[in-house]
Amino acid sequence: MFLDELPEFHSDVLEVLRQPLEDGEAQISRVSGSVTYPSRFMLVCAMNPCRCGWYGHPSGRCTCSEQSVRRYLSRLSGPMLDRIDICVDVPALDYDELSGAGAPAESSAVIRARVNAARAVQTARFGPDGPACNAQLGPRELRDHCKLDGPCQQLIRGAFERLGLTARGHDRILRVARTIADLDGEADIAVHHLAEALQYRPPEHLRI
Numbered sequence: 001m002f003l004d005e006l007p008e009f010h011s012d013v014l015e016v017l018r019q020p021l022e023d024g025e026a027q028i029s030r031v032s033g034s035v036t037y038p039s040r041f042m043l044v045c046a047m048n049p050c051r052c053g054w055y056g057h058p059s060g061r062c063t064c065s066e067q068s069v070r071r072y073l074s075r076l077s078g079p080m081l082d083r084i085d086i087c088v089d090v091p092a093l094d095y096d097e098l099s100g101a102g103a104p105a106e107s108s109a110v111i112r113a114r115v116n117a118a119r120a121v122q123t124a125r126f127g128p129d130g131p132a133c134n135a136q137l138g139p140r141e142l143r144d145h146c147k148l149d150g151p152c153q154q155l156i157r158g159a160f161e162r163l164g165l166t167a168r169g170h171d172r173i174l175r176v177a178r179t180i181a182d183l184d185g186e187a188d189i190a191v192h193h194l195a196e197a198l199q200y201r202p203p204e205h206l207r208i
Contacts, residue, residue, distance in 0.1 A: 006047040007075040014080055017043070021083045024136075040136075045084070049073075057092060082168050085135065085176055086200040118182040134179045139171075147172040151191050159198050173197045 003009060020026045024040035036175060046086065049055040050069045051091045054062040064072070081087075095101075122133050123147065131137055148156065174189075177197035 003042050003043070003045045004092055006045040008131070008189075009075075011077070013020075014075075015077065017146055018079060018083060043084070044188055068078055081202045082166055082172075084202065085172050087202040088200065089203065094172050114183060117185075118179065121182050121185075134175045134182070135174055137178070142171060143176055144190060146190060148174075150192070152189060152194050154195055163198075163201065173201070176200060 006014070020039040020041070021043060024038065025036050026039035027036045028035055045124070050062060050064040050072055052061075055064055056067055061131075119133065120130075126132075126141070131141060156170070156173065159165065159173075163169075165173070165199050173194070177194045178188045180193040180196050181187075184193065186193070
């Protein structure tokens, strides 16, 4: 499911997504009873940094006040952001990038082959009765397949204290690090896999 202009959705609409994202189920309750439906999906979102879309741009074209920017971003709650595995800032393209004059980008076919190889590793690891992919790892699977050595433990301990991670945020970082290691063809999570996963956490200016 793709949600464009994420902060423009009403907060109650966004908050109701929390349970399906967490449990893979959607529960509808009425006076006459409740019904639970399977609801495991991939959520992809896009948003501007402010209402005018230019906040932080070097051109200085943003017309929003700091207060309005904070009010705009505050529509995204901490618990909702905690359920997003990967957050990537996409800067504006310059002319050369738009015109294709820059270095050629990696093709979608190459990326797809790498992703398929990583998914094949996960299918072999978990078997037919296990999770479909790393994103679905539960506490037991995290202990079995996301073991960290001393340097990795030290890194995530520092991040946990410095960033104020929740237990949910901690587990999501491990799942992303496991996936990065699979994309690298590595059996174990290394420090650089964990460091990259930490970079994909929602930035501080969103968690206000």
